[in-house]
Amino acid sequence: MTDTRLPIRRALLSVSDKAGLIELGRALAAHGAELLSTGGSAKALREAGLVVKDVSEHTGFPEILDGRVKTLVPQVHGGILGRRDLPEHLSQMEQHAIAPIDLVCVNLYPFAATVASGAGDEDCIENIDIGGPAMIRAAAKNFDHVVILTDPSQYKGLVEALTEGGTLNHQRRAYAAAAYAHTGAYDGMIARWFAEKAGDILPPVLTLSGTRGELLRYGENPHQKAAFYRDGSTRPGISTARQVQGKALSYNNLNDTDAAFEAVAELEGPSVVIVKHANPCGVASAATLEEAWVAALRCDPVSAFGGIVALNDTLDAATAERIAAIFTEVIVAPAADADALEILSRKKNLRLLLTGALPDPAADGLSFRSVAGGFLAQSRDAGRVTEADLKVVTKRAPTASEMRDLLFAFRVAKHVKSNAVIYVKDGATVGIGAGQMSRVDSARIAARKSEDAAQVAGENAPLTTGSVAASDAFFPFADGLESVVAAGAVAVIQPGGSIRDQEVIDAADAAGIAMVFTGMRHFRH
Structure with a gap:
């Protein structure tokens, strides 16, 4: 026409x-x-x-x-x-x-x-x-x-x-x-x-829709096109956040910020999560946000450069000063006080997102991943274990402080790409091994990074000495458990369920460490 x-x-x-x-x-x-x-x-x-x-x-x-x-x-x-x-x-x-x-x-x-x-x-x-x-x-x-x-x-x-x-x-x-x-x-x-x-979260026909919020400069790489779509959800996070300052967010910024904020929402007390390439590289809970930041940064100060920082409490001036001392791409928090806003305003390119609230880790919902010809849908990983869910399988039971660190480590493991092995000491990660094809390699990489972090901190022993360790899935052989013990871990939390569980338990008993089974795994592919 x-x-x-x-x-x-x-x-x-x-x-x-x-x-x-x-x-x-x-x-x-x-x-x-x-x-x-x-x-x-x-x-x-x-x-x-x-x-x-x-x-x-x-x-x-x-x-x-x-x-x-x-x-x-x-x-x-x-x-x-x-x-x-x-x-x-x-x-x-x-x-x-x-x-x-x-x-x-x-x-x-x-x-x-x-x-x-x-x-x-x-x-x-x-x-x-x-x-x-x-x-x-x-x-x-x-x-x-x-x-x-x-x-x-x-x-x-x-x-x-x-x-x-x-x-x-x-x-x-x-x-x-x-x-x-x-x-x-x-x-x-x-x-x-x-x-x-009707109680059917995965109906025979599932229709998805979103309203384009922003066209992004590019996707994961400059040759890819990308946009951010909002699906109407009220879940606190990147879709509901107010950007207070900083340049436009990129595809990778948005993806990493979402990963960081969902992880920090899992934690109790003032907590900090530092994320790089969608994986936590430092996580800690402490009496104050400033203390949590110092502990989280200590885990991997090299990877934290150019990272994403998520907080689960109101950002204060002391913490803002600490974070602003290194190059940071994004800070996301429920709120920030006036002094913190003034401090961060000096960093014109730093993006500050305020969400007003934290997401509920236990809330229902679906997550999606595209595949050729369609997409995969699953319920959000809202699983969480408590001390009452744990089964002590070794001769030695964890101490009270070890138990607190074990539960903390397993919550962190939920947000680390599989295979994941996490070392924790005193409410802070001291080594994170992510995304390896072998669980042994994850354990060794995390331990090696803890040695590097100890050198930066001027300490003689690896940070993993005297730590506890978490594995997102069971150890299929005793070699993974032995790698964790070699790194200095004194207690381990893992799902259990391998046909060689007894072999792994025997290795733990031989090393004199405590081990608990959760009965729940947290693969994150």
Whole structure:
């Protein structure tokens, strides 16, 4: 079809979100368009002094069933769907007294907001829009002749087009694409709500949707395109955070910041997690955030350079000074006090994100990973063990302080790429081995890094001396356990479940260390 401008002679406006409605109505009226509307939209337009015809007057059919049926009539859908380039369509429209509708402006009942408010099922169901999606899809299908607007952000472009004589075909096609995305996301949200009510978190058809927040400069590498999409979740984190300062966040920044903030939310008391390339390189809990920072940095000061720092409490001035002393890409915290903000403002490129709250590690939800031809979905790893869940399998039981460190280490292991081995001492990591094909290699790498960290700290013994160790999955052979013992660990926490568990237990007893089984593993691939 020739990309010529089409004027708007008749517009149907029916919106839940009234932002920009009056300005749009005035612009349409100023360019000679008749305004059709319903309910609150019609009331708002009239109160602004605009002449509006009720849809029921236009159709000759009253609203019925408490407003459930008001636009689902031939006079509306015929006016939207009729093709102006087909004489038979025009003839039928004239025969049935159906006037063309050139613009439909609709946004839908606030289903998501109603669910988020905690409303009951009846209110949620009443906020499932039926007529709105039908009109949107009809107008989008007939985009050659009809404009469809579904978001107030589109109004400015439409008004500019009116001043040029009308919309062009490529503009209407773009509005149509946005319209189908809008109704697709809306229906997907409703489908997920029904599935959740039925207790089916993995239904036969799973529809995902997101609203693009930012186009990113590139993805993991400069030759890759990337964007950040928000899925409407209210879970505190990167999607809800307010960026106080710093340059734009990159794909890797966002990925690493999410990993860091989810990890720090697991910990109790003032805690710090430092992440590099999506893996923690230092984790600690202490009496203050400043002390936790010092302990976390001690684990791997080399990797911490250019890292992501997550805090689970309000960032204070003393901690801000410490963090600002090294190059840091991102700091994420629930809040920051005025003195901390002033200190960090001197670091113009440092990104500071404030989330207002911490995510609930035990909350339900799904996580996703793309694969060729589809994606994998699973429930979030909300597993957490307590001392009551542990089984002591060695002759020696852990001491009270060792038990605290063992539980801490296992929580950290949950957020380290598999195979993962973590050494902890006094509530802080002192060695982290991540992402190796062999568990023995993870244990040895963590120990080697602890030796390097000890040299930086001016200490003679590796930091792992007298530590406890956690393994995210069982030791398949005794060699992994023996590597941990060689590093200086005096107690071990691991899931257990290997056919060679007894061999590993015997090795632990021979070394005189304590070992507990969790019965739960934390693979993170």
